[in-house]
Amino acid sequence: MTADSKTHRRIATEEAFSIPEVAAALRDVARAPGNSLDLILVKRIYDAPKGDTAQMAALLPRLIDLEDERLRDMDKNGVAVHLLSLTAPGVQMFDADTATELAALANDRLAAVVKKHPTRFAGLASFAPQSPKRAAKEMERAIKTLKLNGFVVNSHTNNDYFDDPKFFPILEAAEALDACIYIHPRAPSDGLAAPFRDYGLDSAQWGYGIEVSTHAVRMMVSGVFDRFPKLKICIGHMGEAVHFWLWRLDYMNKNAQNRGSAPKLKLTPSEYFKRNFVITTSGQESHLALDFSIKALGIDNVLWAIDYPYQPTAPAVAFMDSAPVSPAEREKLYHGNAERVFHIPTV
Ligand code: VNL
Ligand code: MN
Numbered sequence: 001m002t003a004d005s006k007t008h009r010r011i012a013t014e015e016a017f018s019i020p021e022v023a024a025a026l027r028d029v030a031r032a033p034g035n036s037l038d039l040i041l042v043k044r045i046y047d048a049p050k051g052d053t054a055q056m057a058a059l060l061p062r063l064i065d066l067e068d069e070r071l072r073d074m075d076k077n078g079v080a081v082h083l084l085s086l087t088a089p090g091v092q093m094f095d096a097d098t099a100t101e102l103a104a105l106a107n108d109r110l111a112a113v114v115k116k117h118p119t120r121f122a123g124l125a126s127f128a129p130q131s132p133k134r135a136a137k138e139m140e141r142a143i144k145t146l147k148l149n150g151f152v153v154n155s156h157t158n159n160d161y162f163d164d165p166k167f168f169p170i171l172e173a174a175e176a177l178d179a180c181i182y183i184h185p186r187a188p189s190d191g192l193a194a195p196f197r198d199y200g201l202d203s204a205q206w207g208y209g210i211e212v213s214t215h216a217v218r219m220m221v222s223g224v225f226d227r228f229p230k231l232k233i234c235i236g237h238m239g240e241a242v243h244f245w246l247w248r249l250d251y252m253n254k255n256a257q258n259r260g261s262a263p264k265l266k267l268t269p270s271e272y273f274k275r276n277f278v279i280t281t282s283g284q285e286s287h288l289a290l291d292f293s294i295k296a297l298g299i300d301n302v303l304w305a306i307d308y309p310y311q312p313t314a315p316a317v318a319f320m321d322s323a324p325v326s327p328a329e330r331e332k333l334y335h336g337n338a339e340r341v342f343h344i345p346t347v
Contacts, residue, residue, distance in 0.1 A: 008148050008330065009347065010079045010317065011122075011338040014184065014236045014282035014300035014305035015318035016087035019109050020065040022102050029093050037187035038089050040202045049156040062309035068114050071120065076137055077313040079306070080335070083342060084110060085124040085152035091187040092129065092157050099128035104138055122149045122278065122344045124182055130159040136173040143177045149342040150179045150234075154186040155211050161189075162215065163222035171228045180232040180278070185212045185240075204283065213240040216277065223263045223309055225272045227322070230274060232341065236305060238289045239279035247268035272334055274301065278341055281333075285319035299329050303337045 001132075023046055029278040030039065030047035039054070048057030062069060074082065091099035094117055110123040125142030128137035142148045151174060155161075159322045162171060162183075174181050185208030188196050193213070196207040225231060235242070242249075249269040256262035267275070274297055281290060282305035293302050306316040320333060339346050 011081040012306045013083045015082035037193040088154040096130035122150040130315045132169045136169040139173040153264040156189040159189040163218045182234040236282035238284035280305040
């Protein structure tokens with residue numbers, strides 16, 4: 001631990017875990033026929049041949065582990081808190097009943113470990129978008145009874161996005177509960193998938209960002225945030241580059257509105273992005289991109305994350321320890337913004 005670690009409370013906000021029951025159900029998905037782009041990664045992690053020591057297969061025990069290697073890794077690197085979320089694709093490849101059941105089970109386990117280590121863990125609850133009404137009920141239970149800190153969803157569900165009114169009970173619940181939804185990536189939906197099937201583009205290299213940025217833009221230009229003005233959405237990987245596009249989005253969305261291709265909106269996409277979104281630095285350790293993000297969105301809208309166990313902790317800490325920001329700004333990035341957005345108790 002560096003001397004510095006005593007002065008920063010580091011809260012990492014996109015930290016993945018799984019439970020054996022979800023891992024087993026994903027192994028069944030891997031073995032069933034299907035053409036979803038997510039199967040490339042799901043087969044590698046959840047149906048690896050016995051004894052496979054390849055990088056992907058080695059991830060599974062590190063996802064399931066909560067209290068051993070994970071806590072040691074946090075201690076060694078001066079990380080105070082993991083804000084945990086059930087890893088992608090979560091429950092979103094299962095049938096509605098299985099997904100609803102496994103989301104509740106994962107939330108129970110998550111709440112138990114947070115209760116056991118209240119200063120080390122916080123948690124984002126899962127829900128099954130396949131069944132929006134039951135999802136809204138589970139969301140209420142997760143916040144009011146389990147005292148979790150917000151929600152995670154892994155982008156599209158059966159190729160549909162949150163601009164689809166069938167999902168509005170979910171957005172209504174999140175807004176009413178004052179709980180942020182973290183839209184974590186999964187592989188691009190069927191209609192986008194073809195050019196992502198080779199060169200390893202299906203997942204974190206490129207596909208994930210295209211999938212989530214498209215989801216965020218669909219929500220903004222469809223008018224979701226006129227209907228749910230207080231809804232808070234978090235996206236990782238330095239905002240999936242959405243804010244790099246805001247000027248052109250504003251300009252071309254106005255054109256699309258004027259020719260009747262897009263609904264009339266109360267605000268511009270850039271106004272929604274600054275009002276309704278926060279971003280994290282998960283897995284995107286570029287000071288240039290961080291500087292741009294702070295200038296584009298404001299220091300209060302950027303949160304630190306590691307993306308454990310998919311990326312290593314030490315470089316993520318070194319990246320933020322050495323970021324060219326003031327001491328007060330670094331505290332906001334490391335913990336102040338996370339405490340505010342995810343209702344994590346201050347110490
Ligand atoms: C990867 C990175 C996968 C981050 C993830 O979830 C993630 C990857 C499945 O490198 O494949 O959250
Ligand atoms: Mn991640």
